[in-house]
Amino acid sequence: MTENVWDYPRPPRLEPVGRRVRIVLGGETIVDTTKALRVLETSHPPTVYVPPGAFADGVLRDAAGSSFCEWKGRARYHDLAVGGIVAERAGWSYPKPTKGFLPLRDHVSVYPSRVDACFLDDEEVQAQEGDFYGGWITADLVGPFKGPPGTRGW
Numbered sequence: 001m002t003e004n005v006w007d008y009p010r011p012p013r014l015e016p017v018g019r020r021v022r023i024v025l026g027g028e029t030i031v032d033t034t035k036a037l038r039v040l041e042t043s044h045p046p047t048v049y050v051p052p053g054a055f056a057d058g059v060l061r062d063a064a065g066s067s068f069c070e071w072k073g074r075a076r077y078h079d080l081a082v083g084g085i086v087a088e089r090a091g092w093s094y095p096k097p098t099k100g101f102l103p104l105r106d107h108v109s110v111y112p113s114r115v116d117a118c119f120l121d122d123e124e125v126q127a128q129e130g131d132f133y134g135g136w137i138t139a140d141l142v143g144p145f146k147g148p149p150g151t152r153g154w
Helices: 099-104
Strands: 013-016 021-025 028-033 037-040 047-050 060-069 073-082 085-093 108-110 117-120
Touching (some): 013 099, 021 047, 021 085, 028 073, 060 085
Antiparallel strands (some): 013 037, 037 047, 060 073, 073 085, 085 108
């Protein structure tokens, strides 16, 4: 089934992913779960959030900095580390999400562009363009997608 990101709601909606989520870094699978959530927001590819317990032991490290989302609240950042490889600020989470996003508490989203690969079932996702958003693009999505230069103000 094809999804058009322009049909996604604003404010965003939170729902189960419904597919197996795998994340690979340094040639190792650091996440393999069917318990992930996704956020759907107008003009954005879905952002996937993984329960912290789904990460391999020792992979998540707190990183400096924070940002603010008008819908979800204040985010903190995480480095991902495995086998001597460190992906700096490759993930983020919401330790105290807003009321509408409470199920996201401590779930971690990962930028596909900062790891070796992210998969939904057996499909390798494409990273959302740009350095701010972390959407996961699959073959069943239709854009255009927010993220490239000149689209941040959409």
